[in-house]
Amino acid sequence: MGGESYCVSGQPSPSEPAVELADIVVVGSGFAGIAAAIEALEAGASVLVLEKMPEPGGNSVIDSGQLAVVGSPQQEAHRIHDSADLLAEDILVNGEHLNDPLKVRYIAEHSHEVYEWVTSLGVRWASGVAAAGGHSIPRILFTESGSGREIHQALMRKFESLGGKVRTNCFVDRILRGGNGTGRVEGLLVREGYRFPDASSGTPVRILARRAVILCHGGFAADVAYRQKMDSHLTPDLGTTNQPGATGELWRETVRAGCEVLQAGWVQSTPWNNPKEKGQGIGWLFSEYAPPLYGLWIDSDGNRFVDETANRKVRTEAIFEEHRRGRRVFCIAAEGCGKLLDSIYEGYLGTVLRRGIVQRFESLRELGEALGIRPGGAEAAVKALNECIRARKEDPFGRSLRRMKPLRSRRWLAAEMTPKVHHCMGGVMTTLSGEVLDARTQLPMGGLYAAGECAGGVHGACRITACAILDCIAMGRLAGRTAAVGGA
Numbered sequence: 001m002g003g004e005s006y007c008v009s010g011q012p013s014p015s016e017p018a019v020e021l022a023d024i025v026v027v028g029s030g031f032a033g034i035a036a037a038i039e040a041l042e043a044g045a046s047v048l049v050l051e052k053m054p055e056p057g058g059n060s061v062i063d064s065g066q067l068a069v070v071g072s073p074q075q076e077a078h079r080i081h082d083s084a085d086l087l088a089e090d091i092l093v094n095g096e097h098l099n100d101p102l103k104v105r106y107i108a109e110h111s112h113e114v115y116e117w118v119t120s121l122g123v124r125w126a127s128g129v130a131a132a133g134g135h136s137i138p139r140i141l142f143t144e145s146g147s148g149r150e151i152h153q154a155l156m157r158k159f160e161s162l163g164g165k166v167r168t169n170c171f172v173d174r175i176l177r178g179g180n181g182t183g184r185v186e187g188l189l190v191r192e193g194y195r196f197p198d199a200s201s202g203t204p205v206r207i208l209a210r211r212a213v214i215l216c217h218g219g220f221a222a223d224v225a226y227r228q229k230m231d232s233h234l235t236p237d238l239g240t241t242n243q244p245g246a247t248g249e250l251w252r253e254t255v256r257a258g259c260e261v262l263q264a265g266w267v268q269s270t271p272w273n274n275p276k277e278k279g280q281g282i283g284w285l286f287s288e289y290a291p292p293l294y295g296l297w298i299d300s301d302g303n304r305f306v307d308e309t310a311n312r313k314v315r316t317e318a319i320f321e322e323h324r325r326g327r328r329v330f331c332i333a334a335e336g337c338g339k340l341l342d343s344i345y346e347g348y349l350g351t352v353l354r355r356g357i358v359q360r361f362e363s364l365r366e367l368g369e370a371l372g373i374r375p376g377g378a379e380a381a382v383k384a385l386n387e388c389i390r391a392r393k394e395d396p397f398g399r400s401l402r403r404m405k406p407l408r409s410r411r412w413l414a415a416e417m418t419p420k421v422h423h424c425m426g427g428v429m430t431t432l433s434g435e436v437l438d439a440r441t442q443l444p445m446g447g448l449y450a451a452g453e454c455a456g457g458v459h460g461a462c463r464i465t466a467c468a469i470l471d472c473i474a475m476g477r478l479a480g481r482t483a484a485v486g487g488a
């Protein structure tokens with residue numbers, strides 16, 4: 001179901017951009033955009049989805065496919081008692097209570113619904129369930145394929161079955177408001193035939209929305225200049241996990257158009273990427289999921305420096321500090337972690353060893369020598385941790401060692417880690433149902449909604465693992481539904 005063409009003045013003029021019309025115009029074709037579009041189509045609206053890149057999907061198709069779910073069959077199989085209250089509490093505590101509590105409650109209460117919906121659309125889940133990076137109990141599920149693409153493909157199948165199509169190479173340049181630029185949003189000025197990243201490419205076209213525009217344009221972690229302006233620590237030497245099109249043009253444009261924008265400087269870097277890999281890679285799974293039962297993080301002096309199970313913000317800041325002091329950082333783990341990692345993704349350990357992303361050593365001494373760790377440092381760090389576990393002493397970094405047994409192994413695994421810029425917690429300010437607020441009036445500006453990573457306020461100071469997919473799909477669906485029935 002696409003838009004209809006018509007000419008504003010009755011006569012097409014070479015100087016006036018052509019005009020198209022649809023009930024709902026969605027910007028961005030990731031989880032949030034496609035979820036919103038499905039709901040709007042199901043409500044009977046005509047929908048146009050615009051995407052600047054040649055392929056749909058944004059970060060959602062390179063995502064790792066981890067979803068936080070309360071009350072999954074995997075939790076039930078392991079007798080894990082969870083609740084929406086507990087998930088909401090984990091999101092708020094790690095977000096340092098900078099989050100919007102209503103949105104947090106909404107996504108926590110809808111995690112099971114999101115799980116059931118995407119499962120009904122064909123997503124298959126691995127049998128494992130895990131806790132990581134801020135979750136107080138195991139509730140993270142993993143797609144069978146190990147990728148968020150599986151979830152995106154399921155959404156796309158549903159979207160296309162309803163007649164939906166993504167218009168690619170279509171760059172959204174301007175948000176058009178009536179009332180001399182202070183009234184309701186009427187549509188967008190776009191460049192059709194745009195070729196990323198050439199800002200002058202494509203032909204200008206005006207697209208008008210009868211009911212609403214829904215912004216789902218994602219974050220800007222790949223926009224080195226803009227991210228450094230928002231947070232001066234995010235220097236060009238830092239890599240990113242994001243796709244190249246995760247850039248900030250619409251973040252600037254929403255400000256220009258008068259949208260209220262909050263917390264744009266809260267940009268998360270993941271702690272544990274492997275310097276041998278481009279983008280997110282797969283080595284991070286070892287550094288994230290091996291330590292809770294099988295490992296620890298040490299620096300090149302052989303010292304532990306952080307609670308290895310803390311949230312991403314705490315761990316990333318600790319690694320930045322180590323790097324400032326000229327020290328490299330490593331995850332080391334007993335070989336027994338391979339069984340756990342393979343239960344998350346079949347054949348994982350073999351793959352990372354083959355690719356040289358994770359290395360295997362016959363002893364801690366050999367590991368230390370090969371990685372350039374101070375002689376005796378790795379052995380001393382493992383010994384100190386084991387003594388803590390045996391004596392049931394409090395860990396100096398505050399890590400819970402309750403479930404841990406002393407580490408003993410014939411062979412050891414290790415990988416280096418480095419942070420990469422990952423996720424934008426801030427964004428345009430919206431009501432619970434996604435209506436964008438006008439910075440001047442603090443009221444919904446009318447005709448404009450937002451959801452997903454470009455909408456601020458859900459995650460506060462630190463997004464915890466596996467909660468972005470949940471946010472994008474729960475909030476995207478709500479915005480699509482509300483906008484289509486003419487909410488604002």
Ligand SMILES: Cc1cc2nc3c(=O)[nH]c(=O)nc-3n(C[C@H](O)[C@H](O)[C@H](O)COP(=O)(O)OP(=O)(O)OC[C@H]3O[C@@H](n4cnc5c(N)ncnc54)[C@H](O)[C@@H]3O)c2cc1C
Pocket residue numbers: 027028029030031032033050051052053056057058059060061062063064065066067148170171172173216217218219241242243245246247249250280422423451452453454465466467468469470472
């Ligand atoms: C490598 C990686 C792994 C991740 N793994 C997980 C995970 O396992 N679990 C989890 O919960 N979260 C994860 N995340 C986070 C999650 O994937 C993202 O937050 C989510 O995909 C964002 O979805 P979205 O729909 O908001 O934006 P996106 O999927 O990024 O889509 C936005 C789209 O808008 C387009 N766009 C931008 N500007 C314009 C414009 N001006 N005109 C037209 N189009 C435009 C972009 O090109 C893009 O396609 C991961 C992120 C990354 C990068």
